[in-house]
Amino acid sequence: MLKKIEILADAAKYDVSCSSSGSSRSNQKGGLGNAASCGICHSFTEDGRCISLLKILFSNICIYDCAYCVNRKTNDIPRAAFKVEELVDLTVSFYRRNYIEGLFLSSGVMVSPDFTMERLIAVARSLRQEHQFNGYIHMKAIPGASQDLIEEAGLYADRLSVNIEIPSEGNLKLLAPEKDFPSVLNPMSQIANRIISNKEERKKYRKAPRFVPAGQSTQLIVGASPERDFDILKLASELYNGKNLKRVYYSGYVPVNTSDSRLPVLQRPPLVRENRLYQADWLMRFYQFGYDEILDDRHDTLDMNMDPKLAWALRNPHFFPVDLNYAPYEMILRIPGIGVRSARLIVANRKWGKISFLHLRRMGVALNRAKYFILCRELPEKGYKLQPEQVKRKLVKSNENIGVQLSLFE
Amino acid sequence: MFEIRLQYDGTFDGFLSLVFYAFENKTEPKEIAKPANVSQDLFSEVIEVETHTAKAERVWKGLVNKSSLKNARLISVAFMSELPGIEVLLWRYLKKVFTFPQKDFYQNMLDEDVYQVVQTARKVKKEVHRFHGFVRFQQTADNIWFAPIEPDHDIIPLLVPHFKNRYSGQPWVIYDTRRKYGIYYDTESVSEVFIEYPALDLNTGRLSEKAKGSHEDDYLHLWQQYYNSINIQLRENKKQMTRLMPRRYWKYLPERNR
Structure with missing residues (x-):
């Protein structure tokens, strides 16, 4: 046994x-x-x-x-x-x-x-x-x-x-x-x-x-074949919408059959890419993003140096700054550094006063990222007024600092 | 002026009785604690408040009616944290709820006390959720399923509903080796048990040879084998493992403590 x-x-x-x-x-x-x-x-x-x-x-x-x-x-x-x-x-x-x-x-x-x-x-x-x-x-x-x-x-x-x-x-x-x-x-x-x-x-x-009460799921192996991230997210989105799947799992290819010439030679499984795909998947399932907003034919690869929500925000500066005191929930969800729980709390807290940095910290917002994209008590009228390039330089560290495995909920 | 320190028996009912007392007498306690923890000094008066189930019940019902069940549950969960000073914090919170009743008061992040109570309750709830997974039963020779645990907070009462539902057909004991009490479920109802010297090795949580069932070691080894085999070495990430399953919980997890 x-x-x-x-x-x-x-x-x-x-x-x-x-x-x-x-x-x-x-x-x-x-x-x-x-x-x-x-x-x-x-x-x-x-x-x-x-x-x-x-x-x-x-x-x-x-x-x-x-x-x-x-x-x-x-x-x-x-x-x-x-x-x-x-x-x-x-x-x-x-x-x-x-x-x-x-x-x-x-x-x-x-x-x-x-x-x-x-x-x-x-x-x-x-x-x-x-x-x-x-x-x-x-x-x-x-x-x-x-x-x-x-x-x-x-x-x-x-x-x-x-x-x-x-x-x-x-x-x-x-x-x-x-x-x-x-x-x-x-x-x-x-x-x-x-x-x-x-x-x-x-x-x-x-x-x-009952028939399959928890729904169905599937798995996609990432990195064993040359599909682009865009193709993978598109397929996942079709599965969620067309086939009503509950989950699509992404599995970084673990090189188990090293001698097969049809497969790429990898030292380690592509863990960072796998993590970025999960983050993008999260955006589709909980943050109301479409796959074609996260990536498109021109930007067909997820940025390994930053999470896909931040990448989207930097490509769409006209969307920001978002005023936390008035903006609807769906817009607040799109701000980097703000999660589902904190977005809900922001909306609920308006009746007790103007949203401030103190509030946001207590709600668990990652202010170091969020501050460039919001208006609140400390940031009235125009906010930080930085160009996307400047924000990127402040937020994205050089390649060496990226850990091998990032947390899913960073 | 004398500062008032209130003393109670450490139970949640005792705490609610104390809240009743403080409202009735318009007392503003400096400290609320169990007898062993109350500080004594020349400038304060210690009052011992007795536990009255009926009074506790009234406070609880009032809390539910004036705010919401969610609010009331938050208080009871935060209470189980046993963190120093939690009683005074909850007292301040309750005073606000009773003075300005609001259904969603627990969301008010502008209020320092709400924030502290919510954070504390989250810690307790997180530990409860973890222990839904980390409890490990062993079958005893007399066919009771026994699990030792050593949580940070006093979570046994919060674990009961889950395990009662899941293992409704098998008698079990979940025993807190630090607080030295447990819950025994006999397939009909639950009761508290106090065991002075449980028949187990306190370094591993394993039942003694005499106490454990005949197949216990076999399944334990199968589980340890499974735990090793399912790991992917190429993806090693011990930091992540320790973050999700902190070291302080390993003692009673046979897959980590061999």
Whole structure:
């Protein structure tokens, strides 16, 4: 069992999704567990990532040969597979000890997509039906699996995900000859449509079983193929709007197959780029930015030296300064250094007096950045009156000072 | 003039009773503290206020009605911080709420006291959220799930609703080794427990050989193996890990403390 965990956790670790949020399910009498809608991290590994779910492969045996994947069939690595009961027992035992928030189950493709999907479903079914397990389950929908199987999986899982991995069809075909976009997008559409029809059903019959209550997500590998940041954000935006995805994850390519000439040679995964993409993603999901505002065909690459909100502000000086005492919430959200919480507080605080530096500091605003873009008590009428170039020089340090990994919430 | 120092039993009900007393007698306390912490000097008078559940209840209801449930919850959470001086701070805050009732008073960042109370409550809530994840149960030989914790703030009462809901079918104890009390849930209801010498190693939180269940070590090793295997060495970032999971919490986390 120790050996299996070593192999199958190791093989699962390159999938970056870990979140356990977005689903709230209460426990039933005599049952085990519930799903907390805010998501809970149970531990953190030395790479600084959170452990929320038991992220593991059912098996790392795979019939495919995708260039970017550590589990491809031509790699000479130890292979293993769980038995259904083993994985169920492991999940329940970890859950009872509060090691984990639930299970994130994926697998290499054994024999065929349907064969694999059936094994994953057997685990989820046993957890839900035999063990009354109400914890979080995130399952992969294996591309190519039949519609019936995906339907059944959706009734047990809180979240389903189909990974696109390579952000353009041409490069996907190059790196993963057995895969194509339709094999990924078809199950994604099926899930998206079922989520919508399920919402309708549940309006009519409150007892109708829920289908993937936490929505679906996908992962894009960044840096294994030459797509521009603009292409990646455009794709993500289409997925959020067109397919109603809850999350798109960006995974900086970890060079696992160094000898493959189709892949770039990297010393370390592109962590700063990955972080900038997450910041841009945040802007789209919580700050009401469109992908074509963050980047466009002329500016198609995210600036590694500054966060995308600051970059947008410097490219759009006509938008500033924003008067914190009168501007609407949506405009305040666009000021560098001001987050969702502080934007709300600013609006709420107006009735008690003019917004001042003291207020802003107490609200957690990063004044060193925000001050160039605002009007408030200390900065009436015209504000700082600096040209974008001058602001940039003040705020952006030289390349050497950029840490390897930046916090997501800087 | 004498300064007044008020003394109470350290419970939240006790504090609310004290608030009732101070309003009734128009007292302006210089200090509010538990008996062990009250300072004594020639120029002050120490008054001991008794705990009355009914009076505490009236203050709580008044608070909810005059402001909002959110405001009232904020007070109760900040109280659990046990930070020195928190009682006087909350007293000042309550006085303002009762004098000028406002539903969203807790958002007023112009007010120094509001800011302090909100910051304190945020610290406590952050720790509660962390411990929803960092609590580690071990199965005992008599089939109770036992978890030692050592949080900065007195958060056990705030942890109960989450764990009661999640593990409704298994009896458990969450025990604070510094404050020397815990909560026992017997699958029906919860009660406080005081254990003078718990059967565990206080350096690791592990149950003693006699006390622990027969499979405990097996799953512990599987968990440690999992923790090691899921890490990506090429992405190493220990600073980030320590920021998100500070060292002071590692003692009872078997994946960090082996």
